Amino acid sequence: MRYDHIILGAGIYGLYAAAFLGKKGIKVLVVEYEDGPFRRASWINQARVHHGYHYPRSVSTASRTAMYYRRFNADFPFAINRSFKKIYAISSVGSLTNAPQFLKFCVHVGIPATEINASAYFNPQYVEAAFETEEYAFDPFVVRDALMERVKETGKVDFLFGARLHRAERQGGVYSVAFKDGTKVEAPAVLNATYSSANQVLAKFGFQPMNIKYEICEVIMVGVGERLKEAGLTVMDGQFFSVMPFGLAGSHSLTSVAFTPHLSSYEKLPVFACQAGNPECTPGQLANCNTCPAKPETAFPYMNQLAKKYLSPGMEMGYEGSLFAIKPILLAAELDDSRPTITMRLSDEPSFVSVLSGKINTVYDLDEVL
Ligand SMILES: Cc1cc2nc3c(=O)[nH]c(=O)nc-3n(C[C@H](O)[C@H](O)[C@H](O)COP(=O)(O)OP(=O)(O)OC[C@H]3O[C@@H](n4cnc5c(N)ncnc54)[C@H](O)[C@@H]3O)c2cc1C
Numbered sequence: 099m100r101y102d103h104i105i106l107g108a109g110i111y112g113l114y115a116a117a118f119l120g121k122k123g124i125k126v127l128v129v130e131y132e133d134g135p136f137r138r139a140s141w142i143n144q145a146r147v148h149h150g151y152h153y154p155r156s157v158s159t160a161s162r163t164a165m166y167y168r169r170f171n172a173d174f175p176f177a178i179n180r181s182f183k184k185i186y187a188i189s190s191v192g193s194l195t196n197a198p199q200f201l202k203f204c205v206h207v208g209i210p211a212t213e214i215n216a217s218a219y220f221n222p223q224y225v226e227a228a229f230e231t232e233e234y235a236f237d238p239f240v241v242r243d244a245l246m247e248r249v250k251e252t253g254k255v256d257f258l259f260g261a262r263l264h265r266a267e268r269q270g271g272v273y274s275v276a277f278k279d280g281t282k283v284e285a286p287a288v289l290n291a292t293y294s295s296a297n298q299v300l301a302k303f304g305f306q307p308m309n310i311k312y313e314i315c316e317v318i319m320v321g322v323g324e325r326l327k328e329a330g331l332t333v334m335d336g337q338f339f340s341v342m343p344f345g346l347a348g349s350h351s352l353t354s355v356a357f358t359p360h361l362s363s364y365e366k367l368p369v370f371a372c373q374a375g376n377p378e379c380t381p382g383q384l385a386n387c388n389t390c391p392a393k394p395e396t397a398f399p400y401m402n403q404l405a406k407k408y409l410s411p412g413m414e415m416g417y418e419g420s421l422f423a424i425k426p427i428l429l430a431a432e433l434d435d436s437r438p439t440i441t442m443r444l445s446d447e448p449s450f451v452s453v454l455s456g457k458i459n460t461v462y463d464l465d466e467v468l
Pocket residue numbers: 106107108109110111112129130131132135136137138139140141142143144145146147148261263291292293294295299315316317383423424425455456457458459
């Protein structure tokens with residue numbers, strides 16, 4: 099099979115790229131490990147349309163997401179949940195920021211923040227200040243369906259689902275890619291949009307891996323009572339938590355800096371003890387944590403305990419289920435907690451571009467490299 103462009107990965111980055119290229123008349127093959135799109139991080143995340151507030155220690159990440167905030171909301175207006183108040187609170191103990199610094203940061207980035215009475219949501223003993231902000235949630239399934247529709251409209255994009263990448267070779271002006279079932283595909287251009295498997299794909303194409311750390315993360319779905327229903331709450335900045343609407347379906351997600359990551363790997367190709375429980379998952383190719391028989395036990399009791407300490411009485415939540423995905427984090431980003439989207443053009447003829455995404459709404463960074 100011969101295409102103009104091969105895209106590895108059918109998350110938001112891969113599908114956005116497929117629609118972008120297909121619209122230009124370019125014949126694209128999207129290759130995906132799973133049996134369908136959006137089975138990993140593009141579904142399993144906090145669903146926050148970042149406006150910048152989350153990154154008071156990285157003005158570059160904050161400014162970048164703030165820049166794309168309106169574009170994403172305008173691009174997927176039907177997928178956006180605007181029906182809640184987004185409150186950022188500053189912990190009075192152990193925070194890496196404080197209320198005056200946070201406000202100064204918001205002014206600097208140009209994002210609105212209005213101080214409110216913290217005791218409306220929080221135990222005032224543990225919260226220095228709380229601010230109403232402007233930030234929404236997106237529904238991953240609605241975004242997925244809209245992107246699949248856009249891809250289909252181009253009439254130029256084929257999919258290879260359930261693909262097991264075997265070998266990639268450069269042959270003159272093309273990459274020749276072979277799969278374990280014997281399928282072979284050629285194209286003069288490849289985009290690596292595999293996120294947590296980015297280094298694994300780089301290794302197969304003969305490129306140097308990036309310095310990243312891998313975290314197996316748990317995003318918990320909770321049911322909330324009336325008082326919490328119309329709120330999204332995030333306590334900053336350090337080992338705290340967030341509870342906020344997850345898309346449009348009515349659940350909230352619960353995450354915490356200390357308990358969301360269960361296991362970490364600092365190897366260039368990811369090594370986890372749990373891989374012993376799943377022969378499909380190796381340092382050479384990650385399988386899907388969410389469907390893995392060896393996935394970790396939920397950390398809900400710990401996250402719930404932490405949230406209870408901070409929230410005012412009557413803000414209970416009930417466990418509905420857990421979603422697991424791997425988050426790759428650039429080691430250089432550990433210090434300031436930044437989440438840049440890295441795009442790298444590693445070869446020109448044939449063309450090889452690799453993206454390691456930081457956030458959902460920085461997907462528009464692809465425009466430049468595509
Ligand atoms: C716990 C968590 C919370 C987050 N919260 C937010 C948030 O609230 N807001 C936000 O903006 N961002 C958030 N993010 C970041 C965001 O989820 C990612 O930046 C984004 O989803 C990455 O999209 P992607 O398309 O690159 O990756 P993915 O959606 O993971 O897609 C990559 C695809 O590549 C496939 N693949 C892997 N290996 C191969 C291979 N060899 N061949 C073919 N296909 C392969 C995978 O199966 C997968 O479908 C969060 C991330 C995590 C993990």
